[in-house]
Amino acid sequence: MQGAVGIPSPSGSVLEELKQADRRGRRRWTIRFWATWAVLVGLLLVFLWFTNNLQLDWIAENGPLILTGAGVTVVVSVASIILASGLALLGALGRLSRSPVLNGIASLYVSLVRGTPLIVQVYFIFFALPQIGLVLPAIPSGILALGFNYGAYMTEIFRAGIQAVPRGQQEAASALGMPERMVFRRIVLPQAFRIVTPAIGNEFIAMIKDSSLVSFITVQELFWYARTRGTVEARTLQAMAIAAAFYWALTILFSFFQERLERRMARGDQ
């Protein structure tokens, strides 16, 4: 390597030193980042300790009980996201359809569901439908309400994902003689699915938290246990802290899986 006149080009040892300094800097940054978290969470715990509100024995006693609700939370969330994805796919097809009727149905669905509160929809399915003779058990009601609600939001996500697949993909497939449906199923949909996967992950994490609303229709999930235990024993602060910690842990866990899934799917793109 030849540097400018009078300036020696950097030797191998200097480059090596630069690399090491860079690594050291990055490591130091990471340590400080996590230390910040530890300090903030620690301060919170210390504060609760000194206000005499931490009450570890109560937490140790009731924590596992509240945790039993986490299973129902996960089951309800997973079932709801599956239902929502199905509805969203149909919704997106409707919104992209040339048919005014199908387009009208899909648009009305999206508009109506997005225009009303989730808790109203939850109440409607569980408490209002029996008035016209439709009685559903609590958990299916909750899944239906959540799936219906998220399906509407995800309709727009799916529609955008389908539209994000370049037009040339459809043209190339059509030029090979594929009929319209096959073009959609084999060429457009797999690519659209890849595009929307991160967004579905985000919706799922939001779903885990919104699933707490089904506790109001007697579903005994995480928040239901926390609320009940906290109210009965006048320990709402501890109960809510436990519930918050569990929800937080669940979302961190699923974010982790989501990241791995995305990384694996990105592998085909390299």
Added chain:
Amino acid sequence: MLTETNPAHVGEVIVRARGIEKYFGDNHVLRGIDLDVRKREAVMVIGRSGSGKTTLLRCLNFLEEPTAGWVEIDDVRVNASPLHAHDRAHQERVRRLRLNAGMLFQEFNLFPHMSVLANCIEAPIRVRRLDRAHAVELAEEYLGKVGLIEKRDEYPARLSGGQKQRVAIARALCMEPKVLLFDEPTSALDPELVGEVLHVMEQLAHEGTTMIVVTHEMHFAREAADTVVFMEEGAILESGPPEQVLSAPRDERTRRFLRRFLDT
């Protein structure tokens, strides 16, 4: 204007287009195109950008629905049906027409979620209903022909532009069409990658593949074309063997176009 020449090696007419008109809104893009292409003929369509050459190519396999006219490729004839373009019966006729015509795009349009081999066997298996072993055999033959057999398990994202276009050619050949339609196949390529694609196309032309190529590569047209078609303002101004159209054009506008090209 119909092609007037008939070099010895070409056969009977296999692509016939008559009275092709195309409007985009009020914009009259194609003004009554008649075109005959014979078996084993290589037709190169040249002209300035905006002259309608790409639109003509896309009308031949109905990626654009012509406003009027008809196209016949081998045994399938389709009339322009702009008012009923989405009708199922029309769509099915168009689909059968497309089975006779392979298309290559400027942007390659390989399916990114499928390996090279999967790109090549998808339509043969699902559309031509070949069994998998036969489709793979075909794909390997044509991937070999474009010199990319060792890339069969790669994904498109790992290929260079030139390799992508060569895979796209193999994919089109796997459908064993009667004619290949090339829409500026080298325009999106880095200059050093143009040669490998043109080389494959030239080889195909020499082997007697019927092809219609929209191109700006004048040297390639001179080397590989049986017939050069010059378009201007949505009409065919001149067509004939390359020696005539490129070296001794009759029309003043053709001369002006070529002068600009040879200057650069």
